[in-house]
Amino acid sequence: MYIDEVIGACLKGKEKFDQITGKNRILSPLVRDKGELKKVSLDTALERSIEIMKESSKPLLYGFSTVSCQAQLKGIELAKSINGFIDSNSVICQGKVLNTAKEMGLTLATISEVINKTDLLILWGTNAAESIPRLLNKILFSRGKFRMTGREIKTLIIIDPVKTASFGVMGVRDLSLNIDPGKDIDLIRVLKEECCTPSGFPADGVAGIDQDDLKRLLIQLTNAENAVIFIGQGILSSQTSVNVVHELLDLVHMINVKQQKGRMSIMMLGGHYNMAGFDQVALSLFGKNHSLQFFDNNLVETSETIISKLSKEDFDCSIIVGTDPISHLPWKLSKALMSKPLILIDNKKSASFNIADVILPSALTGIECEGLAYRLDHVPIELQKIVNPPNNIISDEELLSKLISRLKPI
Amino acid sequence: MEMLVNTVRMIDYDQVKEYSFGDENSLKENLAIGIINPEDFEKLKLTTSLNLKLSNEYGKVIIKVKQNKDVPIGTILMPVSIWANQITGISNEQLIFKNIKVNAETTRDNVLDIEELLNIIKK
Numbered sequence: 001m002y003i004d005e006v007i008g009a010c011l012k013g014k015e016k017f018d019q020i021t022g023k024n025r026i027l028s029p030l031v032r033d034k035g036e037l038k039k040v041s042l043d044t045a046l047e048r049s050i051e052i053m054k055e056s057s058k059p060l061l062y063g064f065s066t067v068s069c070q071a072q073l074k075g076i077e078l079a080k081s082i083n084g085f086i087d088s089n090s091v092i093c094q095g096k097v098l099n100t101a102k103e104m105g106l107t108l109a110t111i112s113e114v115i116n117k118t119d120l121l122i123l124w125g126t127n128a129a130e131s132i133p134r135l136l137n138k139i140l141f142s143r144g145k146f147r148m149t150g151r152e153i154k155t156l157i158i159i160d161p162v163k164t165a166s167f168g169v170m171g172v173r174d175l176s177l178n179i180d181p182g183k184d185i186d187l188i189r190v191l192k193e194e195c196c197t198p199s200g201f202p203a204d205g206v207a208g209i210d211q212d213d214l215k216r217l218l219i220q221l222t223n224a225e226n227a228v229i230f231i232g233q234g235i236l237s238s239q240t241s242v243n244v245v246h247e248l249l250d251l252v253h254m255i256n257v258k259q260q261k262g263r264m265s266i267m268m269l270g271g272h273y274n275m276a277g278f279d280q281v282a283l284s285l286f287g288k289n290h291s292l293q294f295f296d297n298n299l300v301e302t303s304e305t306i307i308s309k310l311s312k313e314d315f316d317c318s319i320i321v322g323t324d325p326i327s328h329l330p331w332k333l334s335k336a337l338m339s340k341p342l343i344l345i346d347n348k349k350s351a352s353f354n355i356a357d358v359i360l361p362s363a364l365t366g367i368e369c370e371g372l373a374y375r376l377d378h379v380p381i382e383l384q385k386i387v388n389p390p391n392n393i394i395s396d397e398e399l400l401s402k403l404i405s406r407l408k409p410i
Numbered sequence: 411m412e413m414l415v416n417t418v419r420m421i422d423y424d425q426v427k428e429y430s431f432g433d434e435n436s437l438k439e440n441l442a443i444g445i446i447n448p449e450d451f452e453k454l455k456l457t458t459s460l461n462l463k464l465s466n467e468y469g470k471v472i473i474k475v476k477q478n479k480d481v482p483i484g485t486i487l488m489p490v491s492i493w494a495n496q497i498t499g500i501s502n503e504q505l506i507f508k509n510i511k512v513n514a515e516t517t518r519d520n521v522l523d524i525e526e527l528l529n530i531i532k533k
Binding site: 330 | 432
């Protein structure tokens with residue numbers, strides 16, 4: 001069986017299918033020998049991985065956002081069996097929202113709810129048109145089951161310092177707010193004040209947004225029947241010492257208290273397709289959504305994250321699964337990763353591939369192997385296998401299982 | 411000249427796409443870039459043959475420049491990549507990917523390719 005044509009996928013989905021035969025696909029296991037990567041058998045690559053893990057007393061496992069929940073489970077099992085520390089990409093992304101939600105709760109919505117009920121969509125610090133290409137098609141231009149009309153009754157508000165591609169879908173009734181960089185907290189606080197004790201917005205506006213637009217924004221927020229705020233990295237990467245997410249969730253809570261006839265909720269726009277999966281798996285097993293440290297087969301209390309572990313170089317080898325930290329992280333953290341043995345499980349080349357000591361190629365989940373993934377609205381989706389992987393490559397889950405089973409006789 | 415860098419994800423300058431289907435040259439051409447407002451392009455006295463050197467407390471990087479009038483004045487948009495991460499850092503135990511203060515200056519120095527960059531980081 002082969003794939004002739006991909007229909008209905010977004011650009012990123014199409015790319016995923018193209019990766020099957022992509023020229024930079026990793027097709028065989030590799031081990032670094034005297035600085036050079038050499039093709040080896042899967043057995044040899046697994047053995048070298050086991051050697052690295054046996055020599056390690058502080059292994060670090062990271063990634064797991066582009067693999068199935070079954071592979072995430074195996075990753076946690078591996079971390080447990082080697083006294084490792086495991087973290088997912090969520091810790092620098094939507095995990096921040098979940099951490100804050102533990103203190104104060106969180107109103108979530110599913111994509112189906114947004115399609116069928118929502119009349120106000122707010123993109124705050126996110127360029128959904130380019131980061132999740134089909135999302136706006138689905139939620140903005142669709143006719144909801146409980147609405148007689150579609151796009152006509154939906155208002156879109158975009159709050160962003162940059163006029164991104166998402167601004168291209170705006171209509172006359174929508175509101176584009178070019179906020180000053182890093183001033184989201186000022187806007188949230190003034191909206192909270194106006195929600196509690198309306199005294200009028202400052203005449204010269206707030207955070208680069210003029211008074212009229214602020215009034216329009218508040219009217220929309222407090223009058224919508226069903227509103228959803230889509231949170232992106234623009235909010236999550238705030239540099240202030242104040243927890244912007246906390247303030248935003250507080251604003252949503254205040255609006256929901258004030259708003260008798262409607263509801264406002266939050267949706268986190270994580271970039272990796274199963275980032276929410278790791279949060280769900282870790283939460284269901286340990287009550288903690290990321291940053292799990294194991295010792296003697298037990299979870300131990302820790303305040304460390306992948307960032308602090310790498311900053312302090314508090315690890316002696318790393319197992320990276322389905323991600324490219326050398327490209328994603330500040331160079332000082334990449335340098336720390338490069339200084340210790342690195343085992344990479346992935347299906348395509350990357351900057352991390354260039355420095356890895358062992359590379360284990362994996363099948364593409366949802367195309368070459370099946371598995372469960374949690375969509376960005378935390379709805380579980382069963383991914384199906386469509387074609388066989390090339391070169392008998394096995395899934396991330398199977399690779400991690402093989403590592404675990406080879407460790408057991410120790 | 412002081413500017414703010416925002417790292418962003420863009421369909422046309424996407425590292426996953428480049429790593430999957432590109433080569434060393436296309437990686438550099440599509441990821442080692444910054445997009446700025448034409449007014450800033452003028453202010454920096456840039457030409458198409460010159461590059462931009464960005465430096466701050468975290469590090470430095472040389473990039474090619476593209477112009478787009480939708481980018482706010484004083485802002486540089488950089489696609490998420492190893493090049494952008496030469497000037498990102500940590501503050502309050504959080505990674506800083508947005509609104510990163512940099513000093514921007516015109517340079518004739520070349521943009522480094524990924525191998526050169528990795529060797530520098532290793533050292």
